[in-house]
Amino acid sequence: METFDIVVIGAGFSGLYALHRLRDHNVVCFEAGAGVGGTWYWNRYPGARVDIPSMEYSYSFDDELQQEWRWPEMFSAQPELERYVNHVADRFALRDKIRLSNGVERMRFDEAANRWHVHTAKGDHVVCKYVVAATGALSAPNTPAWPGRERFKGEVLHTTAWPSDGIDLTGKRVGQVGTGSTGIQLAPIIAAQAEHLTVFQRTPAFSMPSGNRPMDPGHEQEWKQNYPQRRQEMLQTAGVSMLQRSGVACSEYTEAERQALLEEAWTSQSAFQLLLTFSDVLTDKESNDVVSEFVRNKIRAIVKDPETAELLAPKTYPIGAKRLCIDNGYFETFNRDNVTLVDAKAAPIVEFTERGLRTTEAEYDLDVIVTATGFDAITGAMTRIDIEGVGGRKLTDKWVDGPTAWLGLIVAGFPNLLMIHGPLTPGAQAQMLMVGEWQVNFVADIIESLESDGFSRIDATEEAEGWWAEEVDMLSRYTLHRLADSWYNAKNIEGKKGGFMIYVGGFPRFAQLSNEAIADNFKGFVRS
Numbered sequence: 001m002e003t004f005d006i007v008v009i010g011a012g013f014s015g016l017y018a019l020h021r022l023r024d025h026n027v028v029c030f031e032a033g034a035g036v037g038g039t040w041y042w043n044r045y046p047g048a049r050v051d052i053p054s055m056e057y058s059y060s061f062d063d064e065l066q067q068e069w070r071w072p073e074m075f076s077a078q079p080e081l082e083r084y085v086n087h088v089a090d091r092f093a094l095r096d097k098i099r100l101s102n103g104v105e106r107m108r109f110d111e112a113a114n115r116w117h118v119h120t121a122k123g124d125h126v127v128c129k130y131v132v133a134a135t136g137a138l139s140a141p142n143t144p145a146w147p148g149r150e151r152f153k154g155e156v157l158h159t160t161a162w163p164s165d166g167i168d169l170t171g172k173r174v175g176q177v178g179t180g181s182t183g184i185q186l187a188p189i190i191a192a193q194a195e196h197l198t199v200f201q202r203t204p205a206f207s208m209p210s211g212n213r214p215m216d217p218g219h220e221q222e223w224k225q226n227y228p229q230r231r232q233e234m235l236q237t238a239g240v241s242m243l244q245r246s247g248v249a250c251s252e253y254t255e256a257e258r259q260a261l262l263e264e265a266w267t268s269q270s271a272f273q274l275l276l277t278f279s280d281v282l283t284d285k286e287s288n289d290v291v292s293e294f295v296r297n298k299i300r301a302i303v304k305d306p307e308t309a310e311l312l313a314p315k316t317y318p319i320g321a322k323r324l325c326i327d328n329g330y331f332e333t334f335n336r337d338n339v340t341l342v343d344a345k346a347a348p349i350v351e352f353t354e355r356g357l358r359t360t361e362a363e364y365d366l367d368v369i370v371t372a373t374g375f376d377a378i379t380g381a382m383t384r385i386d387i388e389g390v391g392g393r394k395l396t397d398k399w400v401d402g403p404t405a406w407l408g409l410i411v412a413g414f415p416n417l418l419m420i421h422g423p424l425t426p427g428a429q430a431q432m433l434m435v436g437e438w439q440v441n442f443v444a445d446i447i448e449s450l451e452s453d454g455f456s457r458i459d460a461t462e463e464a465e466g467w468w469a470e471e472v473d474m475l476s477r478y479t480l481h482r483l484a485d486s487w488y489n490a491k492n493i494e495g496k497k498g499g500f501m502i503y504v505g506g507f508p509r510f511a512q513l514s515n516e517a518i519a520d521n522f523k524g525f526v527r528s
């Protein structure tokens with residue numbers, strides 16, 4: 001048994017920064033993967049790319065780092081992000097604190113000593129005062145539960161476990177299941193290589209052209225010269241500052257003006273610009289309908305076969321209610337002779353067969369099946385650890401009807417366990433690298449203040465969890481997000497309970513309320 005001040009779980013962007021920020025303490029980090037980078041270590045499928053401009057999707061904590069690093073493209077691809085995160089691990093000498101391929105499996109809080117006992121896959125048993133869970137909101141893969149996988153003679157790949165040396169799909173019949181953000185990035189690349197691609201779609205996604213291009217030297221220079229101010233602007237928005245925000249409601253414009261503005265946004269080369277064309281796209285259904293129909297018409301214009309175009313055009317939820325996807329020629333892919341779209345909503349997949357996949361209507365012969373089926377999002381990484389808090393209560397029991405957490409940070413009855421990107425935080429409604437960095441600073445400040453004030457334990461009250469649940473619920477009623485079934489509300493996985501798990505009040509309000517709670521003598525917390 002070893003003793004540490006702090007255990008950090010996860011060596012993604014958040015966990016790595018936590019190691020650096022908390023370096024004056026005795027810290028160890030456990031990471032399930034064999035390398036650092038989290039999302040950008042696991043998701044090495046072809047086409048994996050960030051949807052936030054590179055100059056913004058980068059650490060802000062060290063000015064020399066942000067001045068020296070050169071991003072080759074406006075929107076970074078996975079290999080570049082992995083290279084960057086490895087550079088950071090070396091540059092800040094973080095590696096000797098990280099134990100790779102050594103996931104945390106079990107944790108138990110010792111109430112008498114105010115210590116966590118942490119047990120890992122390789123048998124490590126560590127006792128520590130604080131646990132910083134940087135386990136990721138999108139890190140627990142969702143694997144389809146269809147029976148018969150052992151019968152299938154071909155290969156099954158999940159996008160989060162892509163072979164690191166790639167896979168040659170030339171001459172193969174590939175089935176891709178899932179058309180979320182990942183599937184949209186992947187399909188054009190598979191289609192260009194495979195003999196045939198069959199895309200199984202349950203729910204179509206809204207997507208706009210990514211605008212990726214080689215880094216514009218003027219843009220890079222402008223950001224590097226103004227980084228302090230730019231980073232401040234990011235904190236005052238949601239971390240995406242390149243966008244033009246409209247202060248004008250859709251109803252104020254004529255039809256011709258609306259179409260002209262939307263056309264401008266579509267070709268703006270700034271992801272998400274469509275959602276900001278009018279001030280009320282995410283709050284007013286009629287405004288949203290205008291934007292949704294604009295995108296549906298784009299899909300109809302791109303995709304030559306009208307039936308396929310209609311199937312690809314989302315009609316059951318408002319645009320932006322799930323994170324808008326960005327793509328590099330996704331809809332165009334369906335004009336290729338070697339690509340077929342299958343409506344897996346009308347005829348769901350029921351099983352693997354020896355030859356491929358069977359839906360309720362047909363059997364599809366395939367050599368490779370790629371599951372781009374997303375994640376047991378937000379709560380999955382935490383609930384997959386056996387966590388026992390005060391009174392022997394399991395986290396999975398506490399969260400049986402959905403997650404609770406004060407400020408999305410700490411769960412009542414699970415003291416000294418502080419989450420980064422926990423449930424009920426802004427998550428994908430903000431730029432997550434930036435929010436992760438902010439949350440790590442917030443957590444580090446809390447730990448430092450507890451230490452200097454002589455406390456050894458911090459918990460939340462159930463009353464405070466209730467306040468936060470009300471805040472999250474109240475805000476979700478102001479926006480259209482609740483109208484979509486997605487991983488925001490646990491509806492991407494059959495049977496998963498969760499309610500609305502994302503804070504949609506905006507990062508600035510989230511940060512302000514979090515700071516106010518601390519300033520108000522740790523309101524909602526119990527220190528002892």
Ligand SMILES: Cc1cc2nc3c(=O)[nH]c(=O)nc-3n(C[C@H](O)[C@H](O)[C@H](O)COP(=O)(O)OP(=O)(O)OC[C@H]3O[C@@H](n4cnc5c(N)ncnc54)[C@H](O)[C@@H]3O)c2cc1C
Binds near residue numbers: 103104138182385420
């Ligand atoms: C394909 C994809 C694209 C994305 N694109 C964007 C984007 O464009 N913009 C954006 O803002 N965000 C994006 N995200 C979200 C992305 O997750 C965050 O931006 C950011 O990388 C999160 O960093 P993190 O360190 O908090 O979590 P992660 O990167 O998820 O890292 C968590 C780490 O914890 C480890 N872990 C989990 N459980 C355990 C355990 N029990 N024991 C040990 N280790 C454990 C995991 O292995 C993982 O390495 C994307 C996510 C995915 C999956």
